[in-house]
Amino acid sequence: MPFHVPIDEARKRFPNYTFIKALTASEQKAAFHVQDKNGEDLCLKIVNPNFGLDRVPREVEAMLKVKHPNVVEFVEYSLSVKRDGSLYYIIENFVEGTDLTAELGKPWDHTRAAEFFAALLDGLNELRRANVVHRDLKPSNVRVRADGEPVIIDFGLARHLDLPDITKTGALVGTPLYFAPEQFTGERKYIDHRTDLFAVGILLYSALVGKHPFDAATHDFNALADAIKNSEEYLSDPGFAALPAPWKLVVKKLLSKQREHRFNDAAQAASVVRKAGGLT
């Protein structure tokens, strides 16, 4: 259930900002496109006090470590205290554009796919350098800027590998549709930067083929888990089979069930994507 804060209520709470519109809310946060006094576009997120307050400092920690054009820029994290209660909020740069959800559904031009996914992987590589795993990479967490560049947003479930995890063992966090096989174990020791690479594999497949690689199983959690952990049926999809060999190699590698068969890091994956798309 998304955390809903009416926009008028938010306006009253944060009078120093001009509220442009409400953005898609998550369970953890209500989000708004706002402008500050200088007219700068920002994203203001109000944290659900009943969900994930303990996560917010981690999210901020993760974002503070990363500065990259393909990763959203953090501006402020603060506590707003008023007579009617206190609220934590986060302010990030607003990424003008759409989210990736709007762009998936039909096959992309391969050059465009190479440019977009190489940039996305460049952003992920910066996360890896900061020892941060996003853990919830999905279309709605990838903004597409007006110039077509991707920007990774929403570090609400990010795990900082240098810090003890706050997720209980056995708890599944993230969006199952974009889970890597190891996320279904609920064991945090199996989660690392290659977990995000699997999600990129699903996104890349969706962009190249026009549908989710495990789409036949997406209606049911157990079927989905089984497909992600065991199935390679996507290989026989005509759309996939028709891809040029280098693209098939990249997708298969990213969607490897075992982490050691993915890439050592996102930088390697980005270089292969560029090669597959004829950019190098």
Added chain:
Amino acid sequence: MIRKGVWHQFGDKSQTVALEQLQQGVGVGVIISPRDLKLEKAEERCTQYRTLGAEALLDWQFYIPDYTNKNIGTYSLDEFRNSVNTLNQVSQADLDTLSATLEDHNRRLCTAAVVAPAVLYEANRPERFDLNRKLFEAAKRAGDALGIPTLATVALANSSIISPHSISEALSHATGLPCDGWYYLFEFGECRIPFERNEVLSCGSACLTLAANLKPVVHAYAGPMSLISFGFGATAAAIGHSQTLWQFDRSRWPLTPTEQQGGPGEVAPRFFSGTLWGTIIYADEVIRLPHSLREQVMTHSPYSQLIEDPATHGVVKWSPWEAGKHLVHVIGTEAAEMAASSSARAAAQAAIAHLDQANGLFESIAGVPVPLRQESQNFHQRAWRDVLHRMLNERGDDYDLLEMMS
């Protein structure tokens, strides 16, 4: 960043052998063994090697971490040479000291990369993952400070290859480290030259898995297997004159010190034949071959001249040390040709062709017949060929990827 080709793996008395080979253009680098060479001597030697265009790596040999001797004692690492259980308790302050030591010693030896210390990956010992990560991170800080790559060490113990799950867990851990490549070694069961198909396949598959992560792999302790290392995707393969360097052998680090043996002694020397890709006893077996087969078997090297004249067969005494140098020369020269292949697939195909030829020659010898002793027969040649074939069939995507990115 790691030079492609054959490297000299140091063991006892290797430094002069390596120097001679480098002078003859065999090898592109040396791997220093603290067990066998004092730090001061290593510094001196490394300067010589560098003038010959060779690079150096320093293998910390934490495989049996509580082993120590006088040579290792010169490397300021004695305080870290503890049992795995003690090492598991290593503090951050200790790791900082380790990092500083690694930085200092690698700087002194002007190494091409920092090889991270690591204990063996054993089956059902998950705590070793954590320890190896800590040791790697200390090494990485040293590598970053020196501005050189850091190689994660992947030492697969024989126990870890019992099940695909164990080997997968170890590789999953090792490939998750933020390294610039891998220093890879594999422990086989007891045999002189590995020939058990499943073990050779595990060794090759693990190497290819590392290589398909698109970073360099140094196949340490490859020995004669260096013929096929490049077909496994390795960037470098390390060879040595002594049989204890032909595969990772933990008995080189005995916890109860044994007297160092002075060499191969008075046993009949074995002639390493490049065409057979194996050894044959000189002169007992060689001399019994018909002339035409003998000509094919006797691969030339600067160390074999003395025994190449048919008139001297069985008359001239060939020193086992010369036999060892001959072996390094022949393996180093031929493996370098494999390394020069355009891709891992091409290297695998070239190695298969070489092994097919060797097996054909063995068939000819069997037809003579000259009974060869068991150690002179073609067990490993047949096994290696089959393994390479299987890998080319089953790991096509990895070979394609390496080809695409080469």
